[in-house]
Amino acid sequence: MIVCKFGGTSVANAEQIKKVANIVKSNPKRKIIAVSAPGKRFGDDIKVTDLLIELADAALNNGDAAGKLQIVVNRFKEITHELGLDDAICDVIKNDLQERVASDKSNKTLFIDNIKASGEDNNAKLIAEYFNSIGLRAKYVSPKEKLILNDFPERTLALPEAYENLKDLGKDNEIVVFPGFFGYTKNGTLRTFDRGGSDITGSILAAAVKADLYENFTDVDFVFSANPKVVNNPVGISEITYREMRELSYSGFSVFHDEALMPVYKLGIPVTVKNTNNPTAPGTKIVPTRPLTGRPVTGISADSGFSILYVSKYLMNREIGFGRKLLQIIEEEHISYEHTPSGLDDISVVIRSNQLTNEVEERIVNRVKEELHADDVYFRHGLSLIVIVGEGMRNNTGLAARAASAISRTGANIEMINQGSSEVSLVFGVLQPAENQILRALYDEFFAPITV
Amino acid sequence: MIVCKFGGTSVANAEQIKKVANIVKSNPKRKIIAVSAPGKRFGDDIKVTDLLIELADAALNNGDAAGKLQIVVNRFKEITHELGLDDAICDVIKNDLQERVASDKSNKTLFIDNIKASGEDNNAKLIAEYFNSIGLRAKYVSPKEKLILNDFPERTLALPEAYENLKDLGKDNEIVVFPGFFGYTKNGTLRTFDRGGSDITGSILAAAVKADLYENFTDVDFVFSANPKVVNNPVGISEITYREMRELSYSGFSVFHDEALMPVYKLGIPVTVKNTNNPTAPGTKIVPTRPLTGRPVTGISADSGFSILYVSKYLMNREIGFGRKLLQIIEEEHISYEHTPSGLDDISVVIRSNQLTNEVEERIVNRVKEELHADDVYFRHGLSLIVIVGEGMRNNTGLAARAASAISRTGANIEMINQGSSEVSLVFGVLQPAENQILRALYDEFFAPITV
Incomplete structure (x- = not known):
């Protein structure tokens, strides 16, 4: 089984989501996908997550919450229309958002977490619906009572029972569409991982089902050997060990959130970084060990x-x-x-x-x-x-x-x-x-x- | 004022002690000298300190203490004769050694300390007598009630009052001959510094009297830039900072006992390492700061x-x-x-x-x-x-x-x-x-x- 994670730019609009569907269709082993909230469609675009932070801020400080909420709903509406889906899903999303905005504000952090997480959550619902609409049998699975987290205010971490709860995922005939970035505490409180945390969700899912491979789809063909903003046309890395990846994680290698690889690392599950826009490119493979090549430096x-x-x-x-x-x-x-x-x-x-x-x-x-x-x-x-x-x-x-x-x-x-x-x-x-x-x-x- | 320390080879026999006298005579600022026990006269020779350890061992384990004691007395006798001194000093030394051997053995470490320290103590008495015999006014000064140490079993350290007690040393017309390597606790118990500790005594004396210079006489013209046993004819160092000296003290630079420079370092008193056998050579000067030369590496x-x-x-x-x-x-x-x-x-x-x-x-x-x-x-x-x-x-x-x-x-x-x-x-x-x-x-x- 392969667990895939699709980042923000991979699910930013209808065109991208169609690419995701093709990628999932092209290999029947791709049974579980973790998805981000819609990201930037172009350079100056605003990510849905950032729109949601603005919404949470407006809700907490008597700003124009209704207006901000509508902007988010409109982003989803645009995607829905272009994918040829029924408007009903947008009502679901709007109701969901309104409920979140009306929820308890006594703990600001948890309130903001709840609003932010709706980006991934609703995008997962939307993508599952789209998959079914094109004949790809899929179901949205909520992290609730499955991806169990520790309690606030500790730094968010998945508890061991999360892996037990998730271990049978993807075993039936439907593709599982799982929202990234968040989970729930034992008493049902929603909490988010650090930003970029969809990588963690994918990694937890891959570890829980003991996947053969964790594919991390993003918008680059591979991890570069040096920051392309500084070095002209740096060589791409075809294979890299976990340890090398970690040592490089200082900067210019922001493909992965720092802790994201931990669950798969522990089980030695290989990871590939691939490009949603060029899925046939081999990408960068992250492995426990690798044969040495002629080049000493990775x-x-x-x-x-x-x-x-x-x-x-x-x-x-x-x-x-x-x-x-x-x-x-x-x-x-x-x-x-x-x-x-x-x-x-x-x-x-x-x-x-x-x-x-x-x-x-x-x-x-x-x-x-x-x-x-x-x-x-x-x-x-x-x-x-x-x-x-x-x-x-x-x-x-x-x-x-x-x-x-x-x-x-x-x-x-x-x-x-x-x-x-x-x-x-x-x-x-x-x-x-x-x-x-x-x-x-x-x-x-x-x-x-x-x-x- | 200059404080000089003469190491074991510098006071190993009459010929060497005559060189010491000439060195002291040649500069009237040399008012205080700290002396070691007689060291090796030739490659396979045994240092007096090692003879004394054998004596202590014999005394503790029912060995031939009388025979071992006589070997030590004979070393001093030979020096005494060659320096043309009266035999009386040898009787003083023999009595002193017999008293030490007969002393309390309940604490073995302190018993051995007491025997070992006699090498420096008696050599200082002998050298003071020799100086006076050639018209160089000198007096032996005991560390007793002056160089006050902490109590057994802590690692031997001079207490702050030692510096106060010693501060007027060398202020009259006589040259002070002070035995290196040991001091006394407040209750009068003799203790020794770690081996090589005559360097510490000299350093403490230099700090106590706020000397202009601490001259450390040994048997090399200077500190070498690398171990001469490995590197052929290494360059000698003319000037080196305390900090450089410390960083080099790993090995191949065993000129100084590790802690010996601490008292002079604290006051910024310069130190020169000089050769008793070639006293006009400039030696190596250890200083708080130095001007940079063309060579980056010292x-x-x-x-x-x-x-x-x-x-x-x-x-x-x-x-x-x-x-x-x-x-x-x-x-x-x-x-x-x-x-x-x-x-x-x-x-x-x-x-x-x-x-x-x-x-x-x-x-x-x-x-x-x-x-x-x-x-x-x-x-x-x-x-x-x-x-x-x-x-x-x-x-x-x-x-x-x-x-x-x-x-x-x-x-x-x-x-x-x-x-x-x-x-x-x-x-x-x-x-x-x-x-x-x-x-x-x-x-x-x-x-x-x-x-x-």
């Missing part, structure tokens, strides 16, 4: 917005517990960190700058000075991390030399280097203004066509 | 005997507190670590292998698996760390590229790279068999004579 990602907390103390390395105490201070500020490069008497903590404020920085600096008696403590900002990733980097003598040489040819200074014993990734810290130039230089070094 | 050290604990877990980097909890487990085993290179989903902890046993490793691996739910946890052994150090490495574009290229030319693989934001050091982890070859390759890269 991809290069780059991301800006990092800060470094630098701490030095004479004889630091003789003090058992120093690093642990430092990380404890960071943890008590609820801050996550990326790397901790160190010398004998100094340690740096690389942190995403968006977690820092002047007050947080001051508190951390003061605590490190007072509690750890450090000699020198300060923050530096404006760093970018460039990550070179590839299973083939292991035992590839000279790779670090090639990378560092390529960077040095740009004239940029390397602020930080981090290579762990896994050797699947090599991280460079550089100043942000040099980021793009370095990414291009590294791409040229490792992906230049081999000339004979 | 020294390269290498050390073997490291292990790596490798831990991977899917989505590790989203788990606030993971790194801290891992370090806490290491800390609870009383293990110190060197570096923690990391990827997004993996972290390695570099540990000195001598802290590990099969049981410790098993305990750590089990705890990390069970408490942190890691996917993969294992130890790797047989690693060497190579550390390139230099204040001039900061902002030296291309340095990491040069280093990595030099390593790759040896054909060796780089297992780990660590460069913090201080950029004073760059650490490479390599497999031990490649260590010496890599050290030579890096030395050639950064210290090859500049050919025109």
